[in-house]
Amino acid sequence: MPELWHGDGVRIADSPQDHGVDPTTRQQYDERRAAISARHLRPPATRPPTVARGVHHVALICSDVERTVEFFDGLLGFPLIEMFENRDYAGSTHFFFDLGAGNCLAYFDLPGLDLGPYAEVLGGHHHLAISVDRDAWQRIKDTFDERGIDYAHVDGSSMYFSGPDGERLELISDPLREMYGKPVG
Numbered sequence: 115m116p117e118l119w120h121g122d123g124v125r126i127a128d129s130p131q132d133h134g135v136d137p138t139t140r141q142q143y144d145e146r147r148a149a150i151s152a153r154h155l156r157p158p159a160t161r162p163p164t165v166a167r168g169v170h171h172v173a174l175i176c177s178d179v180e181r182t183v184e185f186f187d188g189l190l191g192f193p194l195i196e197m198f199e200n201r202d203y204a205g206s207t208h209f210f211f212d213l214g215a216g217n218c219l220a221y222f223d224l225p226g227l228d229l230g231p232y233a234e235v236l237g238g239h240h241h242l243a244i245s246v247d248r249d250a251w252q253r254i255k256d257t258f259d260e261r262g263i264d265y266a267h268v269d270g271s272s273m274y275f276s277g278p279d280g281e282r283l284e285l286i287s288d289p290l291r292e293m294y295g296k297p298v299g
Contacts, residue, residue: 158299171218172212172242175229177279181209182221186211187280190254190285192219213244215290217269232280241274241282251287267293 120263135143174184187194192211200206200222208222219242235238248271255273258265267274271287271294291298 125278161299168215169217171220172282173184173220173222174239174242174277175279176221177221177229179209179221179223183209183280186219188256191250221246234282239281241284243272243284243286245290246287248287251285254285 125155161273167202183194186192195210195212195218197207197209203222203224205225206222208220210218210220213219214281251271251273255267256267258273258275263275264274268271273285274283275283277283286293
């Protein structure tokens with residue numbers, strides 16, 4: 115199974131106490147997080163409504179259009195819903211998968227450019243968490259087991275794995291706006 119890491123260098127399978135941060139540094143992180151929360155996090159009753167309507171799409175780059183379609187549409191069950199030439203790069207294909215609730219995952223290729231392998235960088239993609247119902251989550255996990263596809267099963271609702279180009283993905287059976295059984299926001 116591949117080792118998977120959070121952006122801060124914490125191995126996903128480790129508990130927070132196991133990643134080498136000394137107690138003084140941990141306390142500083144905790145105090146900083148508390149200060150930011152105190153300044154910016156408001157209770158729902160006093161929080162202004164968002165001006166956003168939702169995620170229109172998240173766009174990632176792929177090296178092989180057909181392999182990416184087979185992975186998301188065929189293996190994961192996210193239907194391909196649109197495909198056209200990318201307006202920003204002649205010859206590039208821009209295509210979309212339905213993630214439900216009006217959300218899309220988009221990919222495009224950039225043929226002729228040698229972009230190299232996926233890399234996690236500051237400001238870049240860490241992982242994309244996609245909510246699926248519990249039955250679909252279990253079916254996909256079982257398919258991964260049958261096909262020998264590597265994943266990290268963090269708890270009873272979360273599964274991390276790599277997409278066709280190494281991009282880190284998560285399937286989570288928690289409903290939207292819920293994480294580990296607790297409401298988000």
